[in-house]
Amino acid sequence: MATAETSLAGIAAKPIRRASFRRRETSAFYGFLSPWLLGFVVLTSVPLVLAFAMSFSNLTTVNLHTNLRYVGTDNYVRAYHDHEMWYSMQRTVILMVTLVPLWIVTQLALAMILDAGIRFLGLWRTIFYLAVVIPAVSKAFIWKAIADPDGGLVNRIVRVLGGRGDTDWLLDHPTGTLIALLVWGGAGVGMLIFLAGLKSIPQELYEVARIDGASAIRRFTSITLPLLTPVIMFQLVWGLVGAANVYVEPILLSSGLQQGLGSSVPVENVTFNLYALQRIFGDGDFGYGAAIAWIFVLFLLIVTALVFWSGRFWVFYGREQHGR
Amino acid sequence: MTKPPEDSGISRREFLRGAAGVAGSLAVGSLVGPELAAAIPRRRLAPTKVVFMGQELTKDLITEFEAAHPNISLEVLNWDSGRFQAMMAAGQPPDVWRTQAPLVPQWASRGQLLDLDPYFKASDLIHPADLTPANDYYRYKGGKIGVGPRYGMVKDWSPDETVWVRTDLFRRTGIDVPGPTDRWTYDDLWEIALKLKKKNPSLKWILDVANSYTWIDRHVMVQLASIGKSLYPKDFSRINLTKNPAAMEAFRYSFRYAQRKMALGPENPNKNGWSGPDFIAGKVAMTQYGYWFLGMHTGQAKASANSRLLTAPIWKGGKRLDPTITATGWVISGKTSNPDAAWTLFEWYMGGKPARDRAGIGWGVPAQLSLFDRLPTQTAVQRNAKKTLLHELPTSKVTLQFNPNLIGLEDNTAVASAYLKYIGTAAKGKLSFEDFMKKVEADTNRAIEVGKRG
Numbered sequence: 001m002a003t004a005e006t007s008l009a010g011i012a013a014k015p016i017r018r019a020s021f022r023r024r025e026t027s028a029f030y031g032f033l034s035p036w037l038l039g040f041v042v043l044t045s046v047p048l049v050l051a052f053a054m055s056f057s058n059l060t061t062v063n064l065h066t067n068l069r070y071v072g073t074d075n076y077v078r079a080y081h082d083h084e085m086w087y088s089m090q091r092t093v094i095l096m097v098t099l100v101p102l103w104i105v106t107q108l109a110l111a112m113i114l115d116a117g118i119r120f121l122g123l124w125r126t127i128f129y130l131a132v133v134i135p136a137v138s139k140a141f142i143w144k145a146i147a148d149p150d151g152g153l154v155n156r157i158v159r160v161l162g163g164r165g166d167t168d169w170l171l172d173h174p175t176g177t178l179i180a181l182l183v184w185g186g187a188g189v190g191m192l193i194f195l196a197g198l199k200s201i202p203q204e205l206y207e208v209a210r211i212d213g214a215s216a217i218r219r220f221t222s223i224t225l226p227l228l229t230p231v232i233m234f235q236l237v238w239g240l241v242g243a244a245n246v247y248v249e250p251i252l253l254s255s256g257l258q259q260g261l262g263s264s265v266p267v268e269n270v271t272f273n274l275y276a277l278q279r280i281f282g283d284g285d286f287g288y289g290a291a292i293a294w295i296f297v298l299f300l301l302i303v304t305a306l307v308f309w310s311g312r313f314w315v316f317y318g319r320e321q322h323g324r
Numbered sequence: 325m326t327k328p329p330e331d332s333g334i335s336r337r338e339f340l341r342g343a344a345g346v347a348g349s350l351a352v353g354s355l356v357g358p359e360l361a362a363a364i365p366r367r368r369l370a371p372t373k374v375v376f377m378g379q380e381l382t383k384d385l386i387t388e389f390e391a392a393h394p395n396i397s398l399e400v401l402n403w404d405s406g407r408f409q410a411m412m413a414a415g416q417p418p419d420v421w422r423t424q425a426p427l428v429p430q431w432a433s434r435g436q437l438l439d440l441d442p443y444f445k446a447s448d449l450i451h452p453a454d455l456t457p458a459n460d461y462y463r464y465k466g467g468k469i470g471v472g473p474r475y476g477m478v479k480d481w482s483p484d485e486t487v488w489v490r491t492d493l494f495r496r497t498g499i500d501v502p503g504p505t506d507r508w509t510y511d512d513l514w515e516i517a518l519k520l521k522k523k524n525p526s527l528k529w530i531l532d533v534a535n536s537y538t539w540i541d542r543h544v545m546v547q548l549a550s551i552g553k554s555l556y557p558k559d560f561s562r563i564n565l566t567k568n569p570a571a572m573e574a575f576r577y578s579f580r581y582a583q584r585k586m587a588l589g590p591e592n593p594n595k596n597g598w599s600g601p602d603f604i605a606g607k608v609a610m611t612q613y614g615y616w617f618l619g620m621h622t623g624q625a626k627a628s629a630n631s632r633l634l635t636a637p638i639w640k641g642g643k644r645l646d647p648t649i650t651a652t653g654w655v656i657s658g659k660t661s662n663p664d665a666a667w668t669l670f671e672w673y674m675g676g677k678p679a680r681d682r683a684g685i686g687w688g689v690p691a692q693l694s695l696f697d698r699l700p701t702q703t704a705v706q707r708n709a710k711k712t713l714l715h716e717l718p719t720s721k722v723t724l725q726f727n728p729n730l731i732g733l734e735d736n737t738a739v740a741s742a743y744l745k746y747i748g749t750a751a752k753g754k755l756s757f758e759d760f761m762k763k764v765e766a767d768t769n770r771a772i773e774v775g776k777r778g
Contacts, residue, residue, distance in 0.1 A: 060778035061412040062434050062731050065659075067778055144595075150528075171591065171748050255593030255748075263538075263744040264590040281406045282741060284731045285774045286413050 048297070055291035061284035075291035085292060088275035089299070091268060092244055094175065096303075099246075100239040102183045104232060107190030112224075114191070115198045132188035140252030143181040144170065170253060174266040181249055186242065190235055197231035198224070229315040237307055244300055247274040272296050374665050377401040377408055378422030378654070380479065380673070389672060396665045419660040420669055425461035425651035426542065426737050428475065429728035430775065432464035437475035438656040443667045444474055449675030454692045456481065457721040461651040467560070470723035476655035477674055480688025482614025483646035483716040484539075485546055485636030487513070492630040493609045497523035502634050504708050505715040507644075510547075510577060510637045513610075520609050521586050530586035532599035532611040533578045534740075537589045537747060541739035542649035543612070544574040545724045550642030555739070560727045562772055563739065565765040566758070574639070575761060582751040590744060591751035606630070614648065618700075618709045619687030628705040633712040636719070647722040653691070689713065729775030730768075738771035739764060 030037075058071045079085050110128050118124060131139065146153045147169035159165030169177045201224065209219050225232075250269035263282070265274065276296060280289030372395050381389075381400045390398060401407070403422060411417050417436070431437050444452050452474070458481035465472020494501045499519050502508050517530045524530075534540040541555065548554055553570040555563055565571050581587035588599050588608065596602065599611045600620050604627040611617070621628045636646035654674065656666045673679065674691065683690040683698035686706060690696060699713075700706045730738050742764040750760035 058777050059413060060731055060774060061409050062430055062436060062775075063778035064413060064415040065436075066434050170593075171752065255590040255597070263741040264748070265745075266590075266748055267745060281409050283738070283771050283774050284409055284413075284778075288774070 051290045052294055054287055055294050057287045059286040059290075061286070071287065075288045076295070078288060079291055079295055084270075085272075085275060085295075087267070088270050088272045091175070091270065092246075092272040095179070095246060095271060096240055096243040099179055099182055099243040100236060102179065103186055103190055103239050103243075104235055106183055106187045107235065108194050108228075110187060110191040111194035111198055114195055128191055129188040131185045134185075136185070136248055137252060139181065139185050140249060143177070143184075144253060147177050170255070171266065174250075174253070174269045178246075178250060178253060178269050181253065182243075182246065185249075190239070193235065194228070194231060197228050201227045226316045227318070230317060233307070233311050233315045237304055240303055240307065241300060244271075244296075244303070245273055246271050247277060250274055272299070372396045372662060372665050373399060374420060374662060374669050375399045375401065375418040376420045376669065377403055377411075377418040378420075379403050380422060385673075385678060388677075389669065392672070393668060396668060398669070415659065417657045417659060419662060419666040420654055420656050422479075423476070423653065423655055425469075425649070425724070426726040426730070428462055428655065429464055429469055429726055430731040431655065432475050433467070433728040436658050438658045438660060438663055438666070439473040440475060440477075440656065440667070440670075441473045443671070447671055447675065449671050450477070450692070454694050456689070456691060456693055457723070458648045458651050458689075459653075459691055460723045461648070462653060462655065467728065469725055476653050476670075478648075478651045478653035478691045479674065479679075480616065480682055480690055481648040481651050481653075482616040482689050483636065483713070483720040484614040484649045485543070485612065485646045486614055486712060486716060487610055487612050487634045487637065488603065488617055489610045489632050489634060490603065490606055490608070490630055491632050492606065493520065493524065493527065499523070501632060504632060504712045505635055507635070508637050510639055513637045514577075514580070517581065517586055517610070518584075521584065524609070527607070527609060529588045529592065529594065529599065529602065529608040530610065531581055531588075532603070532608055532613075533581050533587045533589070534612065536598055537578075537587075537743050538740050539649055540575075540578060540743050541737055542724065543578070544571060545726075546645055546647060546649060546722075547574045547577075547639040547642065549647075549722060549724060550639045550645040554725070556725070556727050560729050560772070561776065563727075563765055563768040565768075566761050572761060575764075576757060579747075579750070579757055579760070582747055583753075585751070589751075590748040603627075603631075614650075614688075615686075615709055615713045616688040618706060619685060621703075621705055622686065628703055631705050633705075633709045635712055635715055644719045645722060646716045646719040647724060648720065649724065652688075727772065727775075729772045731771075731775045731778070738768045742767035 055075055056070055056072060058067070058069055058074075114121060114125055114128070134142070149155060149166060149168040149170075152169070154169060155165040155167060157165075158167070167173070205223050205227075206219055209223060214222065250265045250271060251274070253269070254265040270278070272292075273296065276289050276292040279285045279292060283289075374396055376398060377400075379402060381398065386398050386400060390396070401418060408418070408421065428437075444450060455477065459474070459477045460470040461478070462476040463470055463472050463474050489501060491501045497520060499516060502512075513531070520527065520530050534543045545555055548570055551570060553568070555565070555568070555571055557564060565575075578587075582589060582591050585592050588594055588602075594602050594607075599608045600613075600617070602608045603611045603617075604620055604624050606627070615633065618633070621631060636644070638644055654670055656663065656670060660666045679690065679692070680695060680698065682688070683695040684700055686700045686709070690698065699710050701710055726737070745767070746755060746760050746763050749755045750757065755763075
């Protein structure tokens, strides 16, 4: 009887222990999450809301105590009529639609090279990932040296190939040079993510396909690509947001870092983000800059939503495997 | 019903002001990087703490100051334009900061600087009668620079239209080097530049025009002032450029150097962003810098032996004019909670031992006339520079009228920013000079509108 009682007590105690375990798990979860959550709220969410309020004011660097007032939607109306803002958005869209496909193709290609079991894998992995480790400033200076019109590597190669080799790449082709820098600099991280995706594809699928006589191209298009679509979706969203947020590299690639905030950035490389930055810290026009920044947020939300929506039609999440 | 006392609540205006202040400090941080949110300094904890932003106060100077003033501690922030702007917008500027002449009117006209007249009057270290005219850039009253209360002073200065030349590059090509006090014009300068370019085709930079264009409008303002013209109308409501033939001619003059790829700028860049190191290395033939550039020659034997400071060229039909266009100095915030402590730092740096030490190293002309006898004369280049300087001093007593509606910039004005933005395209011929100037005018007027609104 005593045994039965003990056993019953044990059974009764189990849910309590489970609940307590769950509570501990939940506490631990929020405990670990809280530093990020706190940072997100204090440094991102609250400022975003306050910036939204600021976008309805005429705040500048000098008028907080003298002439600050509510201006309604004036800043947004002004932005609507601001041709330069639309031009910077156009340049940003160009950057997004060229950079993201180039990133995805390059990253996937590098990942496939590493996944193919080549010799000196560690060495190649290091070489491919090296650009990620190099600070942005150094990367930009390396690229400036490569693109230098006088003694730069690119012009030397052009000369060897019989061309004139006197192109000023940073001035004559600023966006192309910027894209090249960004593709090189941003390939490493995406490569690792694609590599993880490739490693997760069951090898049996390839074996079966080989037995069925599928060519390498067929295996890539029918197995690799469909099973990588969730990773591609992630890379697409990540890439679009990353490309839209570019503003440091155009400044670093410009000729004079001492000449104000990106003053000497060629107009073709003035991205939407940089344009907002110049309005805020160049003109000291905080209210207007905040409005532009919020237009940028809305633009990114729409683009991201469209990408997620389009995922319904091309992203394969493997549900069929579970009989659905 | 009892009406609540007026000071019992917060008005809508005060609320908006407070929200904007917080937004200025936090929101901008989120938009352009969390480092800016962290950049807003905590409000002073100690009543005698002074926050300074600039690059003058070295560790040794800080130690020296704090030892001499144990009741005042310094918080020194390295100069960072974005951080400074965020602090200003948030209503928490540093107590004391470094600045240049064109930026002073934007703050002085909006009551953001401390009137230092009472402090100057009571000072044992700095006497207003001893101050050089360059200090007048820190006076402002009723829309005019150079009159009214003093809001700051220069740490040092120079007549900035003088030209440093590399005599070795001149001699190598058989071109005569003008004497240190020879009278010459901008046309002469152009002719010399053309000859240098022709005989030194491999020389990448012949003349640095206006510190790689960052001071382009200031140079043009001097050229225009010499013929009695201006870039701005009296109310500073716009910039007069495309319908101002004199201004167009002045800008066109500088633009010609860019077109021929003789200048230093976005169309023909160097790695440093300014011509100093390349001039010292003998890679730039001429650079239009003031006496202060003498400091760059310290310890550079070859450069010192081959460098000469020439007088300011004269603009077509104009009189000899060579004012400072930078007037780098310090101001004190009108919002400082410790004005006396802030002044103590200011007075010590501007009138104490640091000022005496600075006067003897060649990095600028002292702010006080009484320190002129400390100008260095040990080397030939120092003696030459002093000779040219003394020749220029009578022509330097002009105070340019910078536009108080141009706000928020660091070292270059909105005009220079716009110039830098389009010069690359224009110099390549992808934009006509007229269209280039139209764009500069439009960008500047947009910036002026911002200043007028706020």
